[in-house]
Amino acid sequence: MNLTTKSASRAALVTATVTVSLSASLILASSASAATTLGAAAAQTGRYFGAAVSAGKLGDSTYTTVLNREFTSVTAENEMKWDATEPNRGQFNHTSGERVLAQAASTGKQVRGHALLWHQQQPGWAQRLSGSDLRQAAINHVTRVATHYRGKIHSWDVVNEAFADGGGGGRRDSNLQRTGNDWIEAAFRAARAADPNAKLCYNDYNTDGVNAKSTGIYAMVRDFKARNVPIDCVGFQSHLTNSVPSDYQANLQRFAALGVDVQITELDISGANQTAVYGSVTRSCLAVPRCTGITVWGIRDTDSWRTGQNPLLFDGNGNKKPAYTAVLDALNAGGTTTTTTTTTTTTTTGPAPSTCTASASVNSWTGGFTATVKVTAGSTALRGWRVTTSLPPGTTVTNAWSADRSGDSGTVTWTDVDHNGSVAAGRSAEFGFLGTGSVADLAPTCAGS
Numbered sequence: 001m002n003l004t005t006k007s008a009s010r011a012a013l014v015t016a017t018v019t020v021s022l023s024a025s026l027i028l029a030s031s032a033s034a035a036t037t038l039g040a041a042a043a044q045t046g047r048y049f050g051a052a053v054s055a056g057k058l059g060d061s062t063y064t065t066v067l068n069r070e071f072t073s074v075t076a077e078n079e080m081k082w083d084a085t086e087p088n089r090g091q092f093n094h095t096s097g098e099r100v101l102a103q104a105a106s107t108g109k110q111v112r113g114h115a116l117l118w119h120q121q122q123p124g125w126a127q128r129l130s131g132s133d134l135r136q137a138a139i140n141h142v143t144r145v146a147t148h149y150r151g152k153i154h155s156w157d158v159v160n161e162a163f164a165d166g167g168g169g170g171r172r173d174s175n176l177q178r179t180g181n182d183w184i185e186a187a188f189r190a191a192r193a194a195d196p197n198a199k200l201c202y203n204d205y206n207t208d209g210v211n212a213k214s215t216g217i218y219a220m221v222r223d224f225k226a227r228n229v230p231i232d233c234v235g236f237q238s239h240l241t242n243s244v245p246s247d248y249q250a251n252l253q254r255f256a257a258l259g260v261d262v263q264i265t266e267l268d269i270s271g272a273n274q275t276a277v278y279g280s281v282t283r284s285c286l287a288v289p290r291c292t293g294i295t296v297w298g299i300r301d302t303d304s305w306r307t308g309q310n311p312l313l314f315d316g317n318g319n320k321k322p323a324y325t326a327v328l329d330a331l332n333a334g335g336t337t338t339t340t341t342t343t344t345t346t347t348t349t350g351p352a353p354s355t356c357t358a359s360a361s362v363n364s365w366t367g368g369f370t371a372t373v374k375v376t377a378g379s380t381a382l383r384g385w386r387v388t389t390s391l392p393p394g395t396t397v398t399n400a401w402s403a404d405r406s407g408d409s410g411t412v413t414w415t416d417v418d419h420n421g422s423v424a425a426g427r428s429a430e431f432g433f434l435g436t437g438s439v440a441d442l443a444p445t446c447a448g449s
Contacts, residue, residue, distance in 0.1 A: 034332040035328075035331070035332055036328075037069055037070050037328075038070045038071065038313075038324075038327060038328060038331065039070055039071050039072035039073075040072075041328055041331035041332050042072065042293065042294070042331050043072060044331070044332070044334065045286060045331075045334060046292075047285070047286075047291070047292055047293045047294070048072045048073040048110060048292070048293035048294075048295075049070070049071060049072055049073065049293065049294055049295075049331070050071050050072065050073025050074055050075060050109075050110075050112065050293060050294070050295040050296070051067060051070075051071045051073075051074060051075070051295060051296050051297075051298065051299050052074075052075045052076075052077040052114075052266065052295060052296070052297045052298055053067065053074045053075065053076065053077060053100055053103070053104075053299075054077045054078070054079075054303070055076075055079050055096040055097075055099040055100050056096075057303065058099065058100075058103055062300075062317065062318040063299055063300070063303070063318070064103070065318065066299050066300070066314055066318050067103075067299060068107050071109065072108075072109055072110065073104075073109055073110045073111070073112060073154070073293060073295060074100060074103070074104045074109050074110075074111055074112070075111070075112040075113075075114050075265070075295050076096075076097055076100045076101075076111070076112075076113065076114055077114070077297075077298075078121070079096035079097040079099070079100050080097045080100075080113050080114060080115070080116075080145065080149075081114070081115060081118065081121045082116075082117070082118065082121060082122050082123060082126060082141060083121045083122060083123045084096060084097070084121075085097065085141075085145050086123060086126075086141055086144070086145075087123050088123070088125065089123075089125050089126075089137065090140075092144060092145070092148070094145075094148055094149075097149070101149070101152060110154040111152065111153055111154060112153070112154060112155045112156075112157070112263075112265070112295065113145075113146075113149060113153040113155065113156040113157065113198070114156075114157045114160070114203070114265075115156075115157040115158075115159070115160035115203060116141070116142045116145060116146065116156060116157070116158050116159070116187065116191060117138055117141070117142060117158065117159050117160070117176060117183075117187050118159070118160040118161060119161065119162070119172060119174035119175065119176055119177075120161075122175075126138075126141075127175070129175070130175060130178065130179075131178075131179060131367070132179070132367035132368040132436075133367075134175060134176070134179050135179040135180065135183065135186070135368060136368050136398065136434060136436070138176060138179070138183070138187065139186055139187065139190050139370055139399075139434055140398075140399050140434060142158070142187050142190045142191050142194065143190050143191075143193070143194045143399060143434070144194075146190070146191045146194035146195045146198070147194040147195065149195065150194060150195040150197075150198075151195070151197065153195065153198045154198065154199060155198065155199035155200075155201050155232075155233060155263065156191055156195070156198050156199070156200055156201060157201050157202075157203040157235060157265070158184075158187050158188050158191045158200050158201060158202065159184050159187055159188070159202055159203070160203045160204070161203070161204050161205065162174070162176070162177065162184055162202075162204070163204055163207075163213050163216050163217055164213070165206055165213060166212070166213075167212045168212060168216075169212035169213055169215050169216030169219075170216060171216075184202070184220070185224065185229050186370050188200055188224070188229055188230050188231055189229065189230060189370065189372050189432065190370065190432065190434075191230075192230035192430070193372065193402050193430055193431060193432040194402070196402075196420075196430075199232040199233050199261065200230055200231055200232050200233070201231075201232065201233040201234060201235045201263065201265075202217065202220070202221065202231060202233075202234050202235065203234075203235035203237065203265055203266075204217060204235070204236075204237065205237040205239055205266070207236055207237070207251075208236055208237075208238050208240070208244065208245050208248055208251065209245030209246070209247045209248060209251055210245075210247045210250065210251050210254070214251060217234065218254065218255060218258070221234060221255065221258050221260060222258055225258055225259055225260070231260060232260060232261060233260050233261040233262065233263055233292070234255050234260055234261075234262055234263070235262075235263045235264075235265035235266075236251075236252065236262065236263070236264055236265065237264075237265055237266035237267075237297075238264050238265075238266065238267045238268075238269075238281060239266060239267075239268055239297070239306075239311075240267075240268070240269045240270075240277055240281070241269070241270050241271045241309075242269075242270070242271030242272065242273045242274075242277065243271075243273060243277060244277050244280050244281055244284070248280075248281070248284050249284035249287055249288060252284060252285070252288045252291055253288050256288055256289070256290035256291070260290070261290045261291075261292045262288060262290055262291045262292070263291070263292055263293055263294075263295070264281065264285055264291070264293070264294040264295065265295050266295065266296075266297040267281065267294055267295065267296045267297060268296060268297045268298065268304060268306060268311035268312055269281070269311050269323070270306060270309035270310065270311040274310075274311070274321075274322075274323050275321075275322045275323045275325075275326045276326070278313070278323040278326050278327050279323075279326035279327065279329070279330050281294075282294065282326075282327050282330040282331060283330050283333075286330065286331070286334070296312055296313060297312075298312050299312065299313075299314055299318075300312060300314045300315060300316050300317075300318055301314070301315050301316050302315075302316035313327065354377060354378060354379075354380040354381060354382050354383070354448035354449075355377075355378035355379070355380070355448055356375055356376060356377050356378055356382055356385055356423075356446040356447070356448045357375075357376050357378070357446055358373055358374065358375050358376070358387045358444035358445060358446035359373070359374050359376070359444065360372065360373045360374070360389070360442040360444050361374075362439050362440075362442065367436060367437070368434070368435065368436050368437070369434075369435055369437070369438070369439050370432065370433070370434050370435075371389075371432060371433050371434075371435070371439065371442060372430055372431075372432045373387060373389070373403075373414070373430065373431055373432065373433075373442070373444055374428050374429075374430050375387060375416075375420075375423065375428060375429045375430070375431075375446055376423075376426070376427070376428045376446075377423040377424060377425050377426060377427055377428070377448070378425065378426075378448070379425055379426075380425055381422065381423060381424050381425050382421070382422065382423040382448045382449070383421065383422060383448075383449055384415070384416050384421045384422075384448070384449035385415070385416050385421065385423070385429075385446060385447070385448050385449065386413060386414070386415050386416075386446070386447045386448075386449065387403075387413070387414040387415075387431075387444050387445065387446050387447075388411060388412070388413050388414070388444065388445045389411070389412050389414065389442040389443065389444050390410070390411055390412075390441075390442060390443045391409055391410060391411075391412060391435070391437075391439065391442070392437070392438070392439065392440075393410075394437045394438075395409060395435055395436065395437030395438065395439055396408050396409050396435055396436050396437060397409070397412060397433050397434070397435045398433075398434050398435055398436055399433065399434040400414075400431065400432065400433035400434070402417060402420055402429075402430065402431035402432065403415065403416065403417060403420075403431035403433075404416075404417055405433075414431060416429070
């Protein structure tokens with residue numbers, strides 16, 4: 001939801017792996033050690049507490065004082081959306097997004113990217129496209145924007161609000177949906193190829209309880225996990241009035257059980273029960289180990305898209321409201337820590353070339369396709385790789401990510417780039433490309449170096 005519309009002779013391979021797991025445990029903060037800001041209190045349980053930020057308000061000292069003091073994460077409210085980042089086809093503008101990023105970096109905050117694809121806030125030129133042309137433009141947009149911010153974004157809302165309201169639990173009818181039912185999968189695959197380290201999220205509203213819409217999304221996420229489509233998290237916007245669904249925590253937990261993180265992404269609450277509901281939502285997140293953080297959609301009531309409803313934690317003058325105290329108290333009372341696994345792998349190889357294999361998956365539509373190629377090292381690590389693909393006549397590569405290429409048609413040779421040339425034994429790296437025409441089998445071959 002938003003302000004505008006809610007609108008990477010033969011010597012032996014040595015691999016050392018260290019894994020540290022933090023299991024769920026209860027953290028209780030005494031009043032003597034209680035944190036005094038939202039971000040610090042959330043950090044006690046390994047979570048972030050963030051806010052949606054507008055670049056245009058960063059000159060407001062009251063706004064930035066609260067932002068810098070209270071929050072450990074920011075979401076760019078509108079500055080990273082399609083209309084802001086690609087106002088003309090193929091011409092990108094990241095000025096405002098970079099301003100939000102710089103503000104966050106200056107105070108050590110992580111950044112959530114919002115939102116790569118959405119049926120709203122598309123530039124006019126994209127609104128006029130359809131079919132394969134729109135599909136190509138959309139995947140190119142995901143690739144270019146995620147590549148621009150690679151290594152700088154903690155989580156991306158890759159796709160926003162693609163499911164319909166009502167009782168069916170199905171997809172929303174939109175120009176993106178009409179490019180083919182696999183458009184969400186294609187977007188997530190492109191985002192993963194462009195930024196392998198960012199968490200990739202699906203984000204939606206009216207999904208806070210167990211209902212037809214949230215169940216439709218649940219089915220999609222379960223399918224994606226079963227087929228290794230890259231999805232890491234699900235965002236629950238949580239625009240609430242007076243109450244929170246009784247099954248809110250259970251709903252978060254059922255998604256977490258699929259093996260994804262859950263995030264409360266756009267929290268704002270209006271009505272007479274605001275204080276109690278803010279406390280309840282916070283405790284629900286704390287009770288679910290994979291609920292990794294909470295973002296409120298704005299800072300002061302006067303910054304909210306919900307004009308006149310005063311749904312945030314600070315009033316227009318930046319003063320803390322009773323709801324702020326309810327959230328801070330809930331955070332300081334503690335909850336389950338988030339489960340974190342850190343793996344460090346150190347690889348040493350001799351100078352001899354290594355073996356590798358390559359496999360490809362293709363998502364096609366009329367007139368075009370996107371391909372993901374997986375490079376897998378053999379019994380020794382790769383220090384570099386070269387893959388050859390065979391394209392049929394009439395087929396052309398129009399865009400690619402995470403690999404350099406020689407040629408655009410026929411036999412195309414792909415080589416690693418700086419972040420994915422080193423591949424441990426038995427592990428894989430990926431690259432991808434977009435093309436016009438029709439492909440059945442890329443017949444990839446791989447050679448190591």
